Amino acid sequence: MSNKQIGEALNGQIAAEFASWYSYLAMSTWCSEQELSGCAGWLRAQAQEEYTHAMKIYDFLLDRGVCVSFTKIDPPRDSFASIVEVFDWALHQEQENTRRIDSLFQLAMEQKAFASLIELQWFVTEQVEEEKTARANLARIKMVADDPAAILDFDNTLSERTPPLDTTPQ
Ligand SMILES: [Fe+2]
Numbered sequence: 001m002s003n004k005q006i007g008e009a010l011n012g013q014i015a016a017e018f019a020s021w022y023s024y025l026a027m028s029t030w031c032s033e034q035e036l037s038g039c040a041g042w043l044r045a046q047a048q049e050e051y052t053h054a055m056k057i058y059d060f061l062l063d064r065g066v067c068v069s070f071t072k073i074d075p076p077r078d079s080f081a082s083i084v085e086v087f088d089w090a091l092h093q094e095q096e097n098t099r100r101i102d103s104l105f106q107l108a109m110e111q112k113a114f115a116s117l118i119e120l121q122w123f124v125t126e127q128v129e130e131e132k133t134a135r136a137n138l139a140r141i142k143m144v145a146d147d148p149a150a151i152l153d154f155d156n157t158l159s160e161r162t163p164p165l166d167t168t169p170q
């Protein structure tokens, strides 16, 4: 990859995806502490998904012969007043990430970095899915926020998600 600027920006996105991984794990932890095991499992699976996003860009940079750089990942937010706040934070995080992906896409267009454009196209599509899911989760938890029995139903529904990775210790 000849373009230094896009390489640096993609390295920044690796860090952003790992920051999302860390953040979803913190949300999952909060849910575990509240005995909302379905929400905890769903958010843990989402954390795994963020890891796969980071590694997708990581592999792309290696394939293109671009130096992978490692930066500090800030501690995520780990305190929430309610389960609604957790899903509100998740949506906020996805909207921020969409903005980041959009500006990366714009940079790749300006720099005529065609391979990066194609790579980033996957992420543009992915963010449509991520925001849609985050909006649906938030809307549904808001509907039942004052009804503990309905919150448990919601929690039960989220427990159906299959994690993308097998993390059994080897
Ligand atoms: Fe992501």
Ligand SMILES: [Fe+2]
Binding pocket: 049, 126, 129, 130
């Ligand atoms: Fe996704």
